[in-house]
Amino acid sequence: xPRRPAKLPRSFYDRDTVTVARELLGMHLVHVQDGVERRGRxxxxxxxxxxxxxxxxxxxxxxxxxKVMFGPPGHAYVYLxxxxxxxxxxxTEAVGQGTAVLLRALEPVSGIESHTKGPGLLCRAxxxxxxxxxxxxxxxxxxxTPPPRGEAFHIVQRPRIGVAYAGEWAAKELRFYIxxxxxxxxx
DNA sequence: TGCCGGATCCTG
DNA sequence: AGGATCCGGCAA
Numbered sequence: 001x002p003r004r005p006a007k008l009p010r011s012f013y014d015r016d017t018v019t020v021a022r023e024l025l026g027m028h029l030v031h032v033q034d035g036v037e038r039r040g041r042x043x044x045x046x047x048x049x050x051x052x053x054x055x056x057x058x059x060x061x062x063x064x065x066x067k068v069m070f071g072p073p074g075h076a077y078v079y080l081x082x083x084x085x086x087x088x089x090x091x092t093e094a095v096g097q098g099t100a101v102l103l104r105a106l107e108p109v110s111g112i113e114s115h116t117k118g119p120g121l122l123c124r125a126x127x128x129x130x131x132x133x134x135x136x137x138x139x140x141x142x143x144x145t146p147p148p149r150g151e152a153f154h155i156v157q158r159p160r161i162g163v164a165y166a167g168e169w170a171a172k173e174l175r176f177y178i179x180x181x182x183x184x185x186x187x
Numbered sequence: 188t189g190c191c192g193g194a195t196c197c198t199g
Numbered sequence: 200a201g202g203a204t205c206c207g208g209c210a211a
Contacts, residue, residue, distance in 0.1 A: 046194070055194070057207095065207055083205030085195050102194055120195045162194050 005145045007138055013073035017092040017099040021047040021176050022155055024090065024101060027144050028109060031126045038126050040106030040116055041147060044177040044184050046160045048089070051098045055166035058098030068134045070098045076142055078123070078133040085120030086129050090137065090144070104161070104175070107183040118185040154179040161186060 008027065013020060024042050031038045048056035048069075057066045057079070068077045069091060077089040077100050089100035106116035106125070114125045123129065128142070135142045157173045164170050177184045 048194075057194080060208065063208070079194090079207095080205070082193060082195050082203075084203070087194060089194085104194085118195070160194070165193085 007143045010074045013092050017047045017049050020092045021045040021101045031142050038111035039109040043107050043181045044105035046102040047174040048100050054169045055163035069100050074137045076132050076135040086123035087119040088128050105185045
């Protein structure tokens with residue numbers, strides 16, 4: 001039996017959101033659907049740090065759409081944007097915090113047949129849609145693991161993409177990516 | 188109940 | 200630069 005790295009434990013997600021956003025870089029995202037496994041290495045993330053963060057969906061409060069974001073850590077928050085693209089987040093911190101990390105870009109590892117640069121394309125390439133909203137990341141369909149062989153990298157910190165409406169929160173450097181990686185969504 | 192705009196992507 | 204295309208959130 002080949003040894004597989006363990007899934008990231010609940011305690012990984014139950015921490016400060018910026019810390020999780022940074023430590024998710026380099027981790028593998030795995031989706032198993034109909035016996036087919038797709039796998040990518042996370043190279044770009046964004047932190048959404050709570051209801052006071054005007055760029056975060058949780059700033060609208062607990063609604064049918066955002067309830068997962070206010071739920072327990074280690075679950076997927078998946079939503080539809082612009083009527084046609086899905087975006088996937090990882091819920092962080094304790095119940096009620098309304099915090100999550102958006103996965104913005106992957107480096108393909110296996111089972112991936114299309115582009116993974118940008119949150120919408122990432123979901124398309126991984127076969128992720130709203131059916132996975134609320135999925136437990138400690139389950140068997142969608143989960144994260146450490147890479148079998150970690151490589152050192154530098155982290156670049158920048159303002160988040162597409163949140164110009166968020167006042168002072170638009171300028172905060174809550175986007176993180178692996179320096180020099182060719183699969184980043186934008187410079 | 189109706190309207191507005193979005194954590195995007197593609198085309199021209 | 201602008202259109203696609205749906206739905207959540209808010210005003211009325």
